Amino acid sequence: MDSERTAPPPLQEQELELDNLKALKVLGKGAMGTVFLVHHTTNNSPFALKVVDKMSVHAKLDAERRARWEIQVLSTLSHPFLPSLMGTFESPQFLAWALPYCPGGDLNVLRYRQTDRAFSPTVIRFYVAEILCALHHLHSMGIAYRDLKPENVLIQNNGHVTLTDFDLSRKLTLKPKPLLPPIPVPNLNLPEPRRKHRRNFSRWIPLRALDGNRRKANSNALKKAKSARVSPVSRRKLSFSNGERSNSFVGTEEYVSPEVVRGDGHEFAVDWWALGILIYEMLYGTTPFKGKNRKETFRNVLTKAPEFVGKRTALTDLIEKLLVKDPTRRLGYTRGAAEIKEHEFFRGVKWELLTEVVRPPFIPSRDDGSAESVERLSAGNSGMDIRDYFQNLRSLPPSPSPSASPRWRFKKNISLTEF
Numbered sequence: 001m002d003s004e005r006t007a008p009p010p011l012q013e014q015e016l017e018l019d020n021l022k023a024l025k026v027l028g029k030g031a032m033g034t035v036f037l038v039h040h041t042t043n044n045s046p047f048a049l050k051v052v053d054k055m056s057v058h059a060k061l062d063a064e065r066r067a068r069w070e071i072q073v074l075s076t077l078s079h080p081f082l083p084s085l086m087g088t089f090e091s092p093q094f095l096a097w098a099l100p101y102c103p104g105g106d107l108n109v110l111r112y113r114q115t116d117r118a119f120s121p122t123v124i125r126f127y128v129a130e131i132l133c134a135l136h137h138l139h140s141m142g143i144a145y146r147d148l149k150p151e152n153v154l155i156q157n158n159g160h161v162t163l164t165d166f167d168l169s170r171k172l173t174l175k176p177k178p179l180l181p182p183i184p185v186p187n188l189n190l191p192e193p194r195r196k197h198r199r200n201f202s203r204w205i206p207l208r209a210l211d212g213n214r215r216k217a218n219s220n221a222l223k224k225a226k227s228a229r230v231s232p233v234s235r236r237k238l239s240f241s242n243g244e245r246s247n248s249f250v251g252t253e254e255y256v257s258p259e260v261v262r263g264d265g266h267e268f269a270v271d272w273w274a275l276g277i278l279i280y281e282m283l284y285g286t287t288p289f290k291g292k293n294r295k296e297t298f299r300n301v302l303t304k305a306p307e308f309v310g311k312r313t314a315l316t317d318l319i320e321k322l323l324v325k326d327p328t329r330r331l332g333y334t335r336g337a338a339e340i341k342e343h344e345f346f347r348g349v350k351w352e353l354l355t356e357v358v359r360p361p362f363i364p365s366r367d368d369g370s371a372e373s374v375e376r377l378s379a380g381n382s383g384m385d386i387r388d389y390f391q392n393l394r395s396l397p398p399s400p401s402p403s404a405s406p407r408w409r410f411k412k413n414i415s416l417t418e419f
């Protein structure tokens with residue numbers, strides 16, 4: 001992997017003179033922020049700038065606090081499949097941060113370009129192996145990601161993946177799982193697991209896994225999301241107190257795990273559940289528990305077994321083991337990512353050499369994100385003034401066309417922090 005990718009050049013304070021930045025286009029919008037492709041006028045290096053409007057209605061969604069948390073998490077990351085924070089700035093209205101630009105779009109966009117809107121097992125193996133490494137790294141730092149979905153898996157310009165969007169992530173205190181005598185599992189109202197998963201269930205169960213605080217689902221408190229796929233739903237205000245488990249209700253509904261739906265505390269195993277959903281969607285082009293509405297989706301999550309088409313393979317076995325309703329029986333619960341990496345589906349994967357793969361399944365074309373293509377894009381494009389962009393959003397929806405917007409006009413005294 002080229003060094004440019006693994007260590008994006010830090011933006012120097014004088015380089016991030018905001019008057020020298022041009023926002024060329026909107027790369028994406030989420031529940032919390034808008035991400036722009038930004039071009040530095042003096043060195044042509046494109047980067048992504050995620051901007052949160054602190055004054056917007058999203059403030060109700062606690063956007064500012066989540067944005068600060070995301071920045072905090074990003075500032076600690078150093079991994080080839082995770083983004084590195086390039087810089088931040090803040091004004092009374094905006095909080096923004098710069099990340100390496102991923103010109104290949106996200107896994108969902110890529111899937112839609114495939115025949116049948118699904119990936120082959122070989123392609124799935126490559127992407128999932130990299131995602132697994134990224135999650136492994138996060139978990140080793142005590143961070144549960146909690147928002148794995150194809151839209152949050154971006155393709156870097158060398159074709160390797162990077163996870164994005166850490167505002168729903170959560171620091172869990174890593175406590176050693178105490179070895180207790182086996183205790184009977186109380187009735188968790190779970191459907192009877194498939195026999196093959198029960199076989200190995202002579203496992204020692206940490207006591208805390210059994211005393212989850214059952215909370216009644218309060219659907220009224222769930223924030224209505226713009227779409228099911230942009231959906232940080234929150235049952236109650238997130239608590240950032242340290243704890244081994246988190247009781248907050250977050251995630252995208254088709255990817256939410258049974259323990260989160262039930263309101264039980266949850267651990268890192270929520271990410272392994274989401275990984276199972278993600279792989280299922282990559283394979284079949286649809287998620288396994290999607291219902292007509294949120295209620296039906298959640299009922300399916302709690303009770304329905306995933307359906308598989310065609311003959312059973314190592315891949316379907318992996319999915320099935322990740323989609324075990326009881327988190328304590330789920331693949332990855334006991335030994336984390338290492339346990340999943342040992343699954344037959346990954347046989348032959350040279351984990352330590354993944355970053356060296358020079359021909360990933362899809363490599364963005366030079367037109368997608370090279371300095372030259374950005375230069376071409378910016379020629380004749382006056383760029384966007386971000387304040388005007390957000391002002392217009394409030395008064396004149398829909399958003400203005402980029403070419404009609406004036407240049408950036410940030411005040412020079414906006415504080416700029418470099419990480």
Ligand SMILES: Nc1ncnc2c1ncn2[C@@H]1O[C@H](COP(=O)(O)OP(=O)(O)OP(=O)(O)O)[C@@H](O)[C@H]1O
Nearest residue numbers: 027028029030031032033035048100101102165230
């Ligand atoms: N570094 C990047 N390079 C290219 N595109 C990006 C980058 N970061 C984000 N995007 C695009 O912007 C979109 C929104 O970004 P992100 O998911 O971080 O925002 P969000 O407001 O936190 O979203 P969510 O509602 O999922 O929480 C992404 O789905 C992606 O399409």
